[in-house]
Amino acid sequence: MLKFYPSMSRIEKLFECIESNNNKILKNLLVDELLVELKEVNNYILNKIYKLVTSLQWENRIAAARIVKHLNIKIELPGFIYYDILDENTEGQSKQGRIYYQSDGTEYTTLDVDIKKQKDEIRKELGYNDRVDKVEFIEAKDLSYRKKESVKRRKKILEHKFNSVEEFVKRLENNIVSDQWYIRHGSLLALGALIKNHKQRNSNSEHKINTNELTNKQNNANEPTNKQNSINKLTNKQTSEKSIKETKNRFIHENKRINIYCNNTPTTLNNLLLLNILDILENDRFSDFIGETVTFPAREAAAYLLSIIFEYLCKNKTIKILYKILHSNEDWESKCSILMSFYNIKEYLTNIENNTIIPNNEHSAINNSACNEYQETLKEIINYSSELLLSTSDDVKYYSCKLLLSLYDYTDKILLYNNILLSFKDNDEYSNSKSLLLKLLSICIHDNNNECEYGKDGKDKDGESNDRAKSSDTDKSNNTDKSNNTINNNTTINIQSSIDTIPFLLNLFRSPIKDIRKNIILIFINIIENTDKIPNEFIFNILLLTIENIIIEEYDDILSLNYSLYKNIINKYNRSDNRDIVDDMTDSMKDGRDNGNDNRKDNREDNKDITNNTNDTLTNNHTNSNIKMIEYESNINIIEIINNTYISLKENNNYLDIIDISIRLLIYLITLPLSYPLKKEYFYDNSDPNEYFFTESGIKMLGNGIILERRIRLIKIFKYYNRRIKIIENNSISFNMLS
Structure with missing residues (x-):
């Protein structure tokens, strides 16, 4: 039985306004108002949230994720199962080879075709003439009845009545591999918000209330009571001690978030969650456009969810699995997904010195061996990302640039520089990757000029020590392991020798894209300042x-x-x-x-x-x-x-x-x-x-x-x-x- 409290009618109206409103700003304001009113969770609210999760509107799914993050749902993360993708006999993560498209295709069936056309097509296929005896065909009334039943069944699925929080969470997990792209997208966003809230609660020392903050609120609560006493004296009204206490408690209750869990027993997530995420990253094929930029809703949400649970995973093995998918899969969609995933976990990729990748081991020899093995994997990932700059897919080049910009200190500078120049042979003026490629090229030239100016030993051209070079070396050393676990690819680029290959960049001076025009000028400023013979x-x-x-x-x-x-x-x-x-x-x-x-x-x-x-x-x-x-x-x-x-x-x-x-x-x-x-x-x-x-x-x-x-x-x-x-x-x- 649903449990209503005094503000339920207001909450119901807020949910209806969020569902029906198409204004993004107003929708966000309505969600903010709903989060203030939402003091507890019942079955009705879970059903409303799920309806937003599976909505066709993008902003409704974002709103659902915000609401889920606000809920206090206890969860437990399982021991995740790893598919043995590293076996040489396996190709890809999914043995069944299931591909996820926009939908299951049922909306494109011939049920909506006119009955008369169906009859004509059947007669033509069977070779019957117009004198053929009448046989039993699907009538219009039968079709409408079937459609009604189909709508009813679909409505039952979408408007599922949840009896518990556990059932709500399980439904979100199952929807990760749904045939409908928007259901996959909404469920991944909701699970990401749920797990992120779980991490934040754990980092707040088991949800202890700050006593100083609570004391301040109680002191502030005395202010309206004192004002009321003054008014009562003027009106000759007496206020009992009990009513004063009730007023104070009500003020405190209304002005702090009540930390009540929706479920007493923690809900354990499915141990196949990681497999389902990898399955979406590798096999999802749905793409959409926001303006002129291509987006991958389900895959982006999956990469985001992976970054949230990454600290609970076996990091070294997970990175190897992702690299295996990136290297072995020829589909540009899969490559973009893995590059997005690497970009989201970039802070983990280079934190070898903090043992975030390689767990501590009693035997230092084993630990050093694992570190060396991981360094080789990281080097392969970065070098392969540099090679992907030559991909025929502009989206692959775009996400490769994003990853390489975040891991620039670990790149092979010569390989990166040469691949950037080769990638500009593409004459597409509206390429989204060109802006990032120019930014990456500008960093290469600028960084190379600094190295040439101060030298590798931290001295300038006059042989004097330079503080700037020292600080630069100090910053770079902080990004590498202090126990000689370094990935040193810092080599000097010979800009002078490649000056003859750069003039084709002149065609980008009047590019229709603003960022390209801006970055190309920065590049030539660096070249003019630091190149002697042009x-x-x-x-x-x-x-x-x-x-x-x-x-x-x-x-x-x-x-x-x-x-x-x-x-x-x-x-x-x-x-x-x-x-x-x-x-x-x-x-x-x-x-x-x-x-x-x-x-x-x-x-x-x-x-x-x-x-x-x-x-x-x-x-x-x-x-x-x-x-x-x-x-x-x-x-x-x-x-x-x-x-x-x-x-x-x-x-x-x-x-x-x-x-x-x-x-x-x-x-x-x-x-x-x-x-x-x-x-x-x-x-x-x-x-x-x-x-x-x-x-x-x-x-x-x-x-x-x-x-x-x-x-x-x-x-x-x-x-x-x-x-x-x-x-x-x-x-x-x-x-x-x-x-």
Whole structure:
């Protein structure tokens, strides 16, 4: 019999609102309110929670996991059974080879096909003509009756009436291997929340109440009582000692969570739980999309549950089983699942010194042997993850990058670096893995530069000891075993020798994905700062794309990185007296005004009116597709001028005039007309070195209002540097804006 308490009607309404509401924020608020009201658990509440667990709505299943975590259910973890997957005669974890898809497929049967069509199909299959005698077919009324019975049976399963907490937990365990993906997902989330709550309770010293906290609550409880006594004195009402005590107890009861267990006898979980988790990780095939990102609901929940129970497992053996599945299974779904699992237990993978992987043993020789064996396994896992960067599956590369980023200190740097470069041969612009690959590449280059700068012995180029190198070595030693149980793969990457293989990364400068554009600039900042000899052609292309980004980049954080890259190029490859223009350009483009030194301020005031008038005109007319930003007459093609300057730089093998060529490029870009169709030479083409002036994505943005404003500011900057402008004017190019 259901037991109702005073707030049951409110709890019932909250459950109904959670089920029916589609607003994520409101649903979370309703769950918060429900957790405040939920003081005890009965069969009715368990049934409501189970309905949320098996709901088709994603947010309902998340809400169910939150509610389950709030419940005080006693559980006991069993001695988990390990399937002997390491036997050479076995392939994979599941001998029966069952694959879990979206559902069991019953919803795709022909029950909904019209009866007349069924009759026609049967006649056609049997070769009967229209004169065939009438035989017994399924009638519409029979079909509707069958469907009703099917719905009833399904409803009985979904609305199962639980008589105990033990039955509720067992049902969650059985649902891990359900045919329906959403039931698998919800049950795995609920079990994860249940076991996590069990771990938190055990870490709180057997649920002892903090006496100081309780005393404070009791003292606070006196405040409303004292206020009530004052009111009673004013109203001449007497309050008995008993009523004061009841008020105090009620206040304490309502303002603390009652730690009452739902079940007196702990529920022991199934010892096949680990096998079922591994079964889902290996054989689940359902994938879904959240926005543009692929997700694996059941497998992600299984990997999360595995990370929760991992501390109760035989860690060394479990890791070997996971690696066996990763290495032997060719399905990309299985590989993603295991890589997710390794990522979730990353803090355990490298904690050899704390004996979290290898249990203590009386015989040190046996313990050392186990540690050495585990180190070899970990090395194989990391190296194989590096090889997976070359996978044809973008999702496998994505999760490999996530794992390698978390275990970077233990990777083989040369193998990792080479595989990253090879993986960029894929020309997919919308690849999710490219952003992480660039981040990993940036870390490789940055870390390698630090090692080259300070040396392996902790000394800088002058031979002096360096505290930064010492602290770096200290941090790295903390991640390895103090008893020589180290995995030392720290090798120096020869960036200089591979500089010729990097130019294909230039195509990512104008990637449609923001993170890719950001990470690619960070990579080239590191390369420019720490590489001595870079081909002129490579520098020229970086310079061109950086200038283009300065004009058309829409995000301020990436724009500031472009300024940094441009400054690095000028500061490294140009005379010091030509660097003022870079600072002026940066200030003007960032702030939208001229921020220079005081000695230039007066000269700029003279041109203020001209610039403002021009800016207003452009703002009012930039929507016209036929408008030209700047009217100019050219006796000599500016493309020829830039190209000839570039060729002379290449022949002389020097960078002394790189500021000149950058100014010419900038003037070329800011004077591009907005008329269409566009000429081919405006586009960047990596295959032809003579066509490197503008990318397709860049030219499409030239008519944008913000871009027009940036182009005007650049013209203002160049007008103040008459010496540089005369280089262009001497070549018979006149600009009305600069006259």
